[in-house]
Amino acid sequence: MAKASSKWQLHPDLQRALAEGGTFEEWLGDRRPCCSYARITQDRRNEVGVGRQHRNCDEFAAQHGCAVVYRYTDNHITAADPDIERPAFLRMVRDLRARRVEEGHPVHGLFVVEEERVVRLPEDYLKLHRALTVDNRGLYAVTDTKTVLDVHSDGEMIRGLLNSAMGEREVVKVKRRVRRNVRDQAVEGAPTGPRRFGWLGADKKSGRRVNEKLDPEESPVLRKALEMGLAGKHWSSIVEFLDGSGFLTNRGNRWSTTPVQYMLTNPALCGYRVISGELVRDPKTGEPVVGEWETICTPTEWLKMISRCSVWFNLDGDTASTRYREKVRREGKKDYRALAEATRRFFLTNLARCGYVDDEGNRCYAKMKGSPPSGTNKQDRYRCGDTRCNKVSRRADYVDKAIEELVILVLERQFSALVPDERTWYGEETLTALLAKRDEYKRLHKDGTLSVAEYLEFRDENERQISESQKDRDEFYAEQAAKNFLAGFTREKWKDFDMRQRRQAAATVLQAVIIHPIPAGRSRSAEFDPDLLEPVFRAPY
16 A cells, blocks of 8 residues: 655756766756646555656646746545645645755746646635735646636636635535445444454455354354453453463553453454444334444343443544544644653653563564653663563663763764755745845835725735745745754753753764663662663664
């Protein structure tokens, strides 16, 4: 299955011309510099589709005296979901507003095979339209309809907004149809969804549907785990049993508490279905619909399990999933990884790994967690985070000191001679022109040349363009600062880093730090041994 990817790069023909010693001006000639954008929601052919889109754009651009300087590609990414970011689209909007790409080459217009490839939502159309109309050079061409649109006319903005709004409405309709279809299948009792652990997958030859029949090998393991849950066994004991069963999760991972709780409280175990926190019931009788698949337990047993753990499924509908959806609707999505990173106080969180080896020669490799002083331990420690192991711990200050010195030496070797990139924002010319235009229109309004209505009509749009161009500039310098973070590194620089910066610097050169257990026969109170730390380095920059 294809993975989502985004990229932007010079056109291959231009790359070859420059590599052969030619200049951009010689390659461009009297053609108009533009860019092309390609996108596919579901890529099943290893980027063949987006490649064809770019090739069609090349041909149409040539027919109109234009040259595609840059290609932007969002592959296997939808344009219909406002919560899903399209990095190449956003980069293209920034470059079009700047009227040049980061390498310094100009781009004045955009070619796409069809409008739905680049915009499906009104807010995306507005972003694109403002970038194209930042000056009077903007061009927007659609290959399939053989049209070059007049982006500067009022009618074009209305047409574009209507089209994207209609596209958004169609997306809403499709989502509504999908939800209705899911509910209809649930009411009919049809087995659906991805294969669950304990059930067989679909088989076209026999006509077996996914999750219809129990897997003769997995289902006894699932039933045993369920019986342990019904008997009140601790979740860690059930996890340990599943790990020892020889089976992995359907995603190929080791078992852990959260997926086990979800699996053992899933209403499908007894033939029920829950949609959006509500038990699916027969519209006529009001009784729960029993699905047409083999079950692993009775409804009474399932009710007992959700009375023990109601986090994922319960009859009230108030679950972790519904609360999360409501929170996202109310507050928007948050980058919890970044929030957590900002508050971490242990140097090697997510880098320290447990080096314990079991009797069969399997190394643990679980992430070690930073723990504050507790009990007889008076110092911060790194401890194995896997409850099934928990065999290794070490004083955090000793580990940090040893690894910190090593990291500094590697950073000095790799980055001390690196020269910082201090290029100026490549859209500065556009921003300067917008600011100059604002001053000019202010002057014309003051001396009476422009009426209040004319001035206000210009002012609002100009201020939006200035604001977005300034935002582009700020993002450019933030990205540049991130790239320059370690350039010219010195030991003195390290002293000025806060914990977040030190962790970021360490992660640049370290893949992991394996903390090996204290050898048998050695006292736990023996002197700290740095040789029991095994740093795993990334490839040099």
